[in-house]
Amino acid sequence: MTVVLATVCRDGVVLGSDSQITDKGRGMTYPAEKLHPLGKSAAWGGSGARSVLTDVKRRFNDNSAAILEAPDIGRAVQEHVLPILRHHYETFIADVPGEEDGGTPSAYVMVAGWRDGEPWILEITPSGMIGHYADIGFHAIGSGAAMAQQAGSLLSHFHLTERSVHFGCAAVLRVLQALDLTSASVGKPFSLCRIDADGAHHLSEDEIEEVGDVVLRWEKAEQAIIADLFD
Known part of the structure; x- marks a missing residue:
């Protein structure tokens, strides 16, 4: 199961993901980086066919400046992803003997950033459609997306869009930890990236551990308040 999620904060955007890749055709899972x-x-981040996402990564690496400087970033992203999707759809062999559950060439791509003091979150679906989610403030892709959306809704009373990216990192990590508890195919290590006016920063393992300590303090504070109110 894959989950990649993004949330808008007062001063930026935070992305997070798990690291478990499921290969249905071979009946195995393995860790891989999903945030780039x-x-x-x-x-x-992406969800779906690894061959598609590998090509997307190469295309994005070669054309990042043109994409980010484009008047319409969504259209720019779409122009690079669509040819890759079409190629894989055209060359995919669906009926392989002995591999009836070998997967599909479809993939979802979610891109997020901060430009001119405004957040943006875009999704390119397997059919090539562009989705815009910055105004919603939260989005997730992958087979764990529905659970991530539910977990995000349970944190909505904290008003993430009114808080800093530092709080956003803790909230995103807390969602990932909740999914880790409820789904055997969502697992560590987790990845976090915060994006603000200073640019994108992919958190190191030590930094994610520090965020985890904040989450633990947050949870303990909630328990103390509950005990004070109801016990």
């Missing part, structure tokens, strides 16, 4: 840089001021 897009230039210095954006990041992206």
